[in-house]
Amino acid sequence: MTDIKENLKQIRGVITQRAAAAGRDPAEITLVAVTKTVSPELVNEALAAGVTDLGENRVQEAVKKSAAVNRGFHWHLIGHLQTNKVKPAINLFELIHSVDSLKLVETIDEEAGETGKIQNILIEVNISGEDSKYGCLPGQTLELIKFASTKSNVQVAGLMTIAPFADDEDQIRGVFRGLRELKEKVAAAQLPKVEMKHLSMGMSHDFGIAIEEGATILRIGTAIFGKR
Ligand SMILES: *Cc1c(COP(=O)(O)O)cnc(C)c1O
Numbered sequence: 001m002t003d004i005k006e007n008l009k010q011i012r013g014v015i016t017q018r019a020a021a022a023g024r025d026p027a028e029i030t031l032v033a034v035t036k037t038v039s040p041e042l043v044n045e046a047l048a049a050g051v052t053d054l055g056e057n058r059v060q061e062a063v064k065k066s067a068a069v070n071r072g073f074h075w076h077l078i079g080h081l082q083t084n085k086v087k088p089a090i091n092l093f094e095l096i097h098s099v100d101s102l103k104l105v106e107t108i109d110e111e112a113g114e115t116g117k118i119q120n121i122l123i124e125v126n127i128s129g130e131d132s133k134y135g136c137l138p139g140q141t142l143e144l145i146k147f148a149s150t151k152s153n154v155q156v157a158g159l160m161t162i163a164p165f166a167d168d169e170d171q172i173r174g175v176f177r178g179l180r181e182l183k184e185k186v187a188a189a190q191l192p193k194v195e196m197k198h199l200s201m202g203m204s205h206d207f208g209i210a211i212e213e214g215a216t217i218l219r220i221g222t223a224i225f226g227k228r
Pocket residue numbers: 034036057078079162203204205219220221222223
C-alpha cells in the first residue's frame with residue numbers, strides 16, 4: 001500500500017469514528033483532498049484511491065493540474081480569489097469557498113452570467129479575527145449573503161473558515177462553533193435562493209474537532225500527501 005492510500009484509509013476511519021461519536025452520518029461529510037504543491041502523479045494516486053473532490057488555493061495551479069490529472073472529480077477553490085482570476089475560476093471550479101466581499105460576489109455574478117453558469121459559492125468568514133486571514137467579519141456576513149441572494153448567477157451554499165493554527169483545542173473549537181452558529185443565524189433569515197447547507201472547516205490537524213462541530217466539508221492536504 002502506498003502512503004497516500006494508507007493515509008486516506010486512516011483519515012476515513014477517523015471521519016467515521018468521530019462522526020459516529022457526534023451522532024452524525026459520515027456520508028454527509030465530504031473529504032476534499034488539498035493538492036497545492038502536490039504533483040499530478042500523486043494526485044492521480046489519490047484519485048485512484050477513491051478521492052472524489054480536490055481543492056486548490058490558486059487558480060493558475062489548478063488550471064495546469066487539470067490538464068495533467070485523470071478526469072472524474074469535483075474541483076474546489078479554497079484560496080483567496082482575485083477579481084482578475086474570476087473568469088478562469090468559474091470555468092474550472094464547482095464550488096468557490098473563499099468569497100468574502102461584495103465586489104467579488106458582483107464579479108462572479110457577472111462572469112458566471114456570461115458563461116451561462118450558476119456558480120456555487122461559500123462565504124469565507126474570519127471568525128478568529130486574525131489580521132493575517134482573509135474572510136469577511138462575522139458581523140458583515142448576513143449583509144454579504146443578502147446581497148448575493150439578489151444575484152441570479154450565484155448560489156450561496158454555506159460558510160467556510162480557517163481555524164487559528166494553535167494547539168489550544170478550545171480555541172479551535174470556539175472558531176468552528178462560531179461558524180456553525182453563524183450558519184444557523186443566516187439560515188433563520190430564510191433568504192431567497194440561499195441554501196445554508198455547508199460548513200467548510202477542518203484541516204489536517206483539526207478536522208476531528210470540526211466534525212464534532214458540524215463540518216460538512218473537510219479540506220485536508222498534509223495528512224494525505226505528507227509535508228509540503
Ligand atoms: C492548505 C490548506 C488546507 C489544507 O491544510 P493541511 O493542513 O495541509 O491539511 C485547507 N484549507 C486551506 C484554505 C488551505 O490553504
